[in-house]
Amino acid sequence: MSRSPLDEREILFVGGKGGVGKTTTASALALQAAERNRKILVVSTDPAHSLGDIFDVSIGNREREILPNLWALEIDPDRQVDAYLAGVKATMREFVRPAMFSEIDRQMELTRQSPGAVEAALMERMAQLMEEGRRSYDQVIFDTAPTGHTLRLLTLPEIMAAWMDGLLKGRDRSDSLGRAVERLSGRRRERSGDSPPKEEGEESERTGDELSWFQQVDESPGDERGRKIREALLARRRTFSRARRHLLDPDITAFILVLIPEKLPILESRKAVDVLRKHRVPIAGMVVNRVLPGESLGDFLESRRSQEEEYLAQIEALFGDLDPVRIPLLRRDVDGLEGLREVARYLEPFSSPSRATS
Amino acid sequence: MSWKEKLQRFQELVNEFYEGRHRGALAREKREEDDLFMLLVFSEMMGVPNPASYYTLELLPILYDEFHEWHTRMGMDKSPLEHFRCC
Numbered sequence: 001m002s003r004s005p006l007d008e009r010e011i012l013f014v015g016g017k018g019g020v021g022k023t024t025t026a027s028a029l030a031l032q033a034a035e036r037n038r039k040i041l042v043v044s045t046d047p048a049h050s051l052g053d054i055f056d057v058s059i060g061n062r063e064r065e066i067l068p069n070l071w072a073l074e075i076d077p078d079r080q081v082d083a084y085l086a087g088v089k090a091t092m093r094e095f096v097r098p099a100m101f102s103e104i105d106r107q108m109e110l111t112r113q114s115p116g117a118v119e120a121a122l123m124e125r126m127a128q129l130m131e132e133g134r135r136s137y138d139q140v141i142f143d144t145a146p147t148g149h150t151l152r153l154l155t156l157p158e159i160m161a162a163w164m165d166g167l168l169k170g171r172d173r174s175d176s177l178g179r180a181v182e183r184l185s186g187r188r189r190e191r192s193g194d195s196p197p198k199e200e201g202e203e204s205e206r207t208g209d210e211l212s213w214f215q216q217v218d219e220s221p222g223d224e225r226g227r228k229i230r231e232a233l234l235a236r237r238r239t240f241s242r243a244r245r246h247l248l249d250p251d252i253t254a255f256i257l258v259l260i261p262e263k264l265p266i267l268e269s270r271k272a273v274d275v276l277r278k279h280r281v282p283i284a285g286m287v288v289n290r291v292l293p294g295e296s297l298g299d300f301l302e303s304r305r306s307q308e309e310e311y312l313a314q315i316e317a318l319f320g321d322l323d324p325v326r327i328p329l330l331r332r333d334v335d336g337l338e339g340l341r342e343v344a345r346y347l348e349p350f351s352s353p354s355r356a357t358s
Numbered sequence: 359m360s361w362k363e364k365l366q367r368f369q370e371l372v373n374e375f376y377e378g379r380h381r382g383a384l385a386r387e388k389r390e391e392d393d394l395f396m397l398l399v400f401s402e403m404m405g406v407p408n409p410a411s412y413y414t415l416e417l418l419p420i421l422y423d424e425f426h427e428w429h430t431r432m433g434m435d436k437s438p439l440e441h442f443r444c445c
Contacts, residue, residue, distance in 0.1 A: 120412035
């Protein structure tokens with residue numbers, strides 16, 4: 001199954017175990033694309049951000065142009081949670097007596113501390129970025145937190161959508177039951193003389209009356225609440241189902257796994273590939289980072305190399321269909337634009353039109 | 359009242375009886391559906407894990423008086439939730 005080269009995907013995820021070079025890979029791909037005159041947004045989702053460090057600029061929670069065509073963002077989920085809770089708190093205060101204000105503050109503080117809140121906020125921001133980013137940029141590259149976390153972020157929309165669907169279905173039932181009740185009451189009201197009395201032969205106008213019941217029902221105060229609940233649920237659902245659709249569309253999204261030729265990263269990548277495939281997330285490729293270079297290295301590193309060869313053979317056997325791209329261990333660690341350009345040269349195969357997606 | 363009017367009146371009473379019963383049943387069902395919905399939104403506070411609790415938080419203000427109505431109907435004077443007081 002042949003797909004467009006990586007450059008043409010609108011959304012890229014770079015994932016892998018901590019410390020294998022995800023941020024470096026994401027930054028190198030972003031810089032390369034930006035220097036080819038494409039407008040790129042690179043997003044760090046790891047709470048311990050290092051994206052700014054690699055480019056030697058401070059980035060923060062706002063999209064910022066750090067180089068021509070290259071925009072960067074470090075998501076701060078805590079600030080996201082704060083803003084959301086402040087909004088809920090403000091609405092809440094309109095509904096309750098002032099004596100309850102401190103109760104509300106206390107409850108919002110508890111929610112802030114709840115384990116899911118930060119993750120939920122991060123998830124939502126990513127979903128929004130996948131939607132808005134597609135419109136404003138040629139490509140959005142997510143430098144994600146270590147694999148376990150990322151996988152959860154990828155599968156969460158599915159769980160969330162199921163939950164939201166359940167809630168919406170309940171609302172639907174409640175709304176239609178409410179309409180049925182109102183309709184029966186409306187008929188009674190009409191009979192008991194609330195509506196103007198009918199002359200004989202006016203039967204034909206009854207249909208008009210029936211319509212007016214519905215209008216009446218639509219404007220009743222109970223319905224106002226139902227409408228608000230429904231709108232809030234639908235807006236959430238829409239964001240998540242769109243993110244999910246984009247995530248699973250191999251023409252829009254590609255996932256790149258980064259690993260180094262060592263035991264634990266190989267095992268973790270295997271789990272990641274299994275889960276991603278199970279959820280049908282398109283994996284576009286793999287980067288094997290820090291492979292020992294071909295030149296002679298001395299006794300110590302030669303013994304490491306013989307072990308590394310076993311691992312490289314394992315990687316080939318396990319992930320051969322992903323066509324792993326190798327980056328050698330460089331003389332100096334990657335720092336600054338020159339270093340990133342050097343890494344990007346090894347990533348060139350991702351731009352070749354013949355790459356396949358599994 | 360002519361016999362025709364009497365018949366009409368009788369028919370109305372029958373209808374009223376029939377529809378009234380259904381109206382009651384439907385209203386009860388709607389109330390149960392609404393209670394369930396509210397409890398789902400509040401589930402996290404009752405110790406039931408809810409993957410969407412963060413996102414449904416914005417529904418709390420809308421459900422605020424429904425919650426009060428629910429716990430009084432259930433025979434609880436005060437809100438049963440420690441973290442959510444309404445009265």
